[in-house]
Amino acid sequence: MLIKKKLFIIIVGCGRLGSYLANKLSCDGHSLVAIDLREQAFDALSIEYSGFRITGDATEIAVLKDAKADKADLLIAATREDNVNLMVSQVAQKIFRIPKVMARVFEPKREGVYRTLGIETFCPTSLVGDFFLESMIMSQITRKEKGEK
C-alpha cells in the first residue's frame, strides 16, 4: 500500500501508534514531523526515521506553527488523550486548512459527534470490538458445522 506522491505529514503523539506510523511513512519516503510532550517518546522512532522531532504541546498553536502545519498535506492526531486529538484535528482542519486530518478517539460515544463536525475519527475500541464480535459469530458457525464431539 504505497502512496505514490511524497507527502508532508505531521504526527501528533509519538506513542505506540504515532511511532508505528511515523516509522513506516518515513521509510516510504514521506517528510515527517513528530510532535510529543515528552522527549523520551521519540526513543520509539527507528534509526531509519529521517523526519523532525518537536517536543511540545500541540494544543498550543505556536507548536503547530513551528511544525509548519500551514504546509502539511496530512495530520494524524494519535495522542492518548481523546480531547487533545479532537482539538488538534479541528485546529489543523479549520485554521491551518490541512487537506486531510485524522484523529484517534478511544471513546466510541464521543466519536459520532465529531463525525458530524467533519472530523475523520477512528475509534480503536469499536474497531477491535467489532472484530472480536465478528470473530465470535464466525466461530459459532464453524462449531455448528463440525458438530459436537
Added chain:
Amino acid sequence: MKVLVVGGGKLAYFLVRAFIGKGAHVTIVNRDIDECKILAKKLKATIVHGDGSDPQILEEAGTSDIDTVFAITPNDEDNLVICQLADIQFRVKRRLALVNDPDNEEIFQTLGVQAISTTRILSYLIEEKAGFDSIASIIPVGEGKIIVSQIVLSDTSPVVGKALCDLHLPDNSLIASIMRENTPIVPRGATVLNASDQIIVMTLPENHGLVIKILTGEKI
C-alpha cells in the same frame, strides 16, 4: 436558570457559590471523588462525579435541561470538547469555555465556541493598574480587537505643544477626544496638545505600543 459547571478548584467553588446566591440551580461535574465530597458538603448544588467530556456523564448531569454550561477545567482541550458536546449533542443554548492560552480565545471562536482567557484579562488588569503611570485606563473592545486607552500627558511628553496633524500617528489609530480642565474637546487636526490633557485614544493591538510611544515617549 439552570447552570452546569464542569471543573473544580477554588474557581469552581466561588463561581458556583455566586450563582447559587443569585438563585440559579447549579450542577457541578468533577472527576475527582474527594473534591466532589467536599463540594457536596459546602454547596447546595447537584454534584456529579465523572469526566465532563464524556457524553454519558453529561447525560447523567441532565445537560439537556441546562440553560448555560461553563467549562472551567484547567485543560483548554477538555473545555472545548465539553462545550461542543453541550452544543451538538445536548442543544444547550449558552456555552462558555475558559482558556488558559490567550491564543485559544480566537481559535475557539473559529471553532464555534465562546471563550474567555483569564490570562488575557489579568494581563490587561495588570497593565492598567501597575503598568504605566501615564496610562489611566485601557478598555478592550470587540474581544480585544480595538483598545480604548485614556492617557494623561505629562510635561515631558514629546507631543506637548504640537498640533494633532503633525503627530504622524499610524493608520488605524484615532484620538477620539481630549479632556482639558474638565471640558471635553472633540479634536481636529489643528488642535494643539497641552500638558495635563487627558486623551482618549483608540488603537488596534498591533499599533497600540507605537501610539503610546508617540504620545508619552515611554516604551511599552
